Structure formats: C-alpha cells, structure tokens
Amino acid sequence: MVARVLVVEDAEAIRTAVGIALEEAGCEVLTRADGETLERDLAAFRPDLVLLDVMLPGRDGFALLEVVRKVSNAGIVLLTARDAVEDRLHGLRTGADDYVVKPFVLAELIARVEAVLRRMGRLRTVLEIGDLAIDVEASSVSRAGRQLDLTTTELKLLTFLAGRRDKVVGKAQILAAVWGYDDYAANLVEVHVSALRRKLGTPPLLHTIRGAGYILRAPS
Helix, strand or coil, X not given: CCCEEEEECCCHHHHHHHHHHHHHCCCEEEEECCCCCHHHHHHHHCCCEEEEECCCCCCCHHXXXXXXXXXXXXXXXXXXXXXXXXHHHHHHHHCCCEEEECCCCHHHXXXXXXXXXXXXXXXCCEEEECCEEEECCCCEEEECCEEECCCHHHHHHHHHHXXXXXXXXXXXXXXXXXXXXXXXXXXXXXXXXHHHHHHXXXXXXXXXXXXXXXEECCCC
16 A cells, blocks of 8 residues: 545645646545545545645635644645745644645655655555556566566656556546646557556556546456
C-alpha cells in the first residue's frame, strides 16, 4: 500500500497539478475543493497526510486542521498565500507539521510532503500491483522477481499509471503528467504504452479502454 494523501484546495489548477504530482511520486490521492466532507473523508479514505489550503470557502484551513487533529493522527501540511509569520506560527502551534507558502515549486512541495511522511514512518516507496513491484526511490521495476529494463520515460509513465491503478487514464492526462504537453499527441502516448506493455509481459497488466484511455490493474 502506498501513502494516502488528502488534498483540500479550492483553486482547481493548483488542486489538479498537486494531485498529479503526488500520484507521480507514488501516492494515492483524494482531492477536494472544500472541507465540507472532511469528516467522512478522514473516516473512509484514512489519509496518511492531509494537505490543507488555509483560505478555503466555508471552514478555513485552520478550522479543518483542528478537526483532523481531533479524529486522526495524519500528518498535516498547510498550503497558503498568507506568509505572515503569525499565520505560520499559528498553524504550527495548532498542530501542522509543515507550512508551504504560495507560489511554490511543485518539486519542493512534494519533497516537503515526503519529508513529513518519512518522519512519521509512513512513506512507502515500493508500489505493488500483482507480482509487479515499482521501487520509486531506487527507480527500479521488477515482475515476479525479474528486473525490467525500462527507459526513464517508461518508468515515469508506469509510476503515473500505478498511482492511478484501477482507474482509466486518458491520453491527454498522460501527456500532461509525463511529458508536460498541452497539445494532443495521441501517437506519442500510444508508442510508449505499447513498448511498456511488451516489457511488462504476461499476464497483461496494462489495458486499453477503447475511446477512453488506459488502465493498470492486477490480473484477475
């Protein structure tokens, strides 16, 4: 099982980008635009870490932080444009594990999240899907104990799909996450998916869902 991260952020562009980056890092991610369902999400999703925007509609991040602390031992990272020292101190004193100020670099945010998870002993770097094992930190992949020789792009593609295991992922999503492209280039995705599928071997793990995209799942 990978680390589970709940992202509560009202800005759609930030919420989407952070979610994709966390999935690429090997986390299982649940995103919300506000904290209306926080109590239910904490009980059902059981996150290892909650990434909270401070300036949210309805209950703000500080109020939600108190809710998390009452019912969960998840790590908490606050995300906000408010960089006043008193705000940061208030968040840390209320129970936050870290505080990231917008605008931020995604790579730094992911590193801060991983640091909190590592301190809590909850950073799991090996993703397992059936007999497939992806060691994120070592950048290595094996199946049934046999090492697979993947290119850097194939490894990035596989890690992204593994973060969304059992979910259909469209070609446009893959392009944005793996290559950072905004333009639609279906052939690029198809070529790399085909090569990755061959290297993963049998029984098949990577499936094409006609008209929708691809799904990575363990053999039934």
